[in-house]
Amino acid sequence: TQLLEQSPQFLSIQEGENLTVYCNSSSVFSSLQWYRQEPGEGPVLLVTVVTGGEVKKLKRLTFQFGDARKDSSLHITAAQPGDTGLYLCAGPKEGGAQKLVFGQGTRLTINP
Amino acid sequence: NAGVMQNPRHLVRRRGQEARLRCSPMKGHSHVYWYRQLPEEGLKFMVYLQKENIIDESGMPKERFSAEFPKEGPSILRIQQVVRGDSAAYFCASSPATGTGHEQYFGPGTRLTVT
Numbered sequence: 204t205q206l207l208e209q210s211p212q213f214l215s216i217q218e219g220e221n222l223t224v225y226c227n228s229s230s231v232f233s234s235l236q237w238y239r240q241e242p243g244e245g246p247v248l249l250v251t252v253v254t255g256g257e258v259k260k261l262k263r264l265t266f267q268f269g270d271a272r273k274d275s276s277l278h279i280t281a282a283q284p285g286d287t288g289l290y291l292c293a294g295p296k297e298g299g300a301q302k303l304v305f306g307q308g309t310r311l312t313i314n315p
Numbered sequence: 316n317a318g319v320m321q322n323p324r325h326l327v328r329r330r331g332q333e334a335r336l337r338c339s340p341m342k343g344h345s346h347v348y349w350y351r352q353l354p355e356e357g358l359k360f361m362v363y364l365q366k367e368n369i370i371d372e373s374g375m376p377k378e379r380f381s382a383e384f385p386k387e388g389p390s391i392l393r394i395q396q397v398v399r400g401d402s403a404a405y406f407c408a409s410s411p412a413t414g415t416g417h418e419q420y421f422g423p424g425t426r427l428t429v430t
Contacts, residue, residue, distance in 0.1 A: 207357075234417050245319070245406050245421035246358070291357055295417045301410065302348065302371060303419060305357035 206230075207292055207306035215312040219281055224309040226292035227274045233295060235275045236303070237266055240289040282313045317342060319409050319422035320389075327428045334394040334401070336425045340409030347390045348408040348419055349375075349382060358406060364390060397429045 210225050226235065234253045238246035250259050252268035252275060259266045263286075265278040279286055289310050293303040320339040328334050340347050346365055350358040360374040364384035375382065379397075384390040394401055404426050408419035 236418065238421075243423075243426075245321075245408075245423045248418060248420060251418050293358075296360070301346065301417065301419075302360040302363055302374065303350075303358075303417070304360070305350075307355075307357045310355075 209306035223278045238291040321422035336392040338390040338407030344409035346410045352404045
């Protein structure tokens with residue numbers, strides 16, 4: 204069974220601090236997606252990483268795909284209250300058409 | 316560009332009633348996916364459809380749940396004889412016909428409450 208484990212489950216930090224959240228699996232994924240979800244809304248796609256070792260930057264967010272394509276990390280620099288939300292990683296289930304497997308998410312709170 | 320649209324946003328049903336959830340994919344997208352999310356959890360895949368075809372329904376309960384994506388009109392997720400355990404947020408996503416389909420764009424969800 205392909206599982207994506209995200210850590211930490213909850214993170215609360217002060218505005219201006221840096222943070223890293225993780226998405227790990229024992230299975231290889233052909234790609235991983237990161238989404239952010241705010242209360243009462245649907246997940247919003249932030250980035251897709253495809254190549255092992257790939258690093259993508261989105262303003263203050265840096266996403267990395269592990270060399271073996273089993274894990275990924277999201278690093279936020281100088282966090283702002285607007286970064287608050289549920290961060291979800293997801294990847295396509297092997298042999299399973301195009302359905303995505305989701306981690307349980309990291310709930311991030313940035314305190315002003 | 317309109318994103319994925321879902322309605323209603325909130326739906327309250329009594330036990331035993333039917334719930335119908337609608338999803339209109341993004342313009343140009345012909346692949347639709349339904350996911351369910353329980354509080355404080357990630358999303359769980361239910362069903363993947365293309366126009367007039369169910370491609371993969373392996374995540375959908377065998378009884379009471381059905382889905383369709385007709386040639387014209389939105390995709391419908393139908394839950395018959397709802398029970399309290401069906402209370403959840405139901406999200407629809409879409410992707411274009413080309414590409415891997417791994418980048419899916421989500422609607423705002425329908426929050427179903429069964430009383």
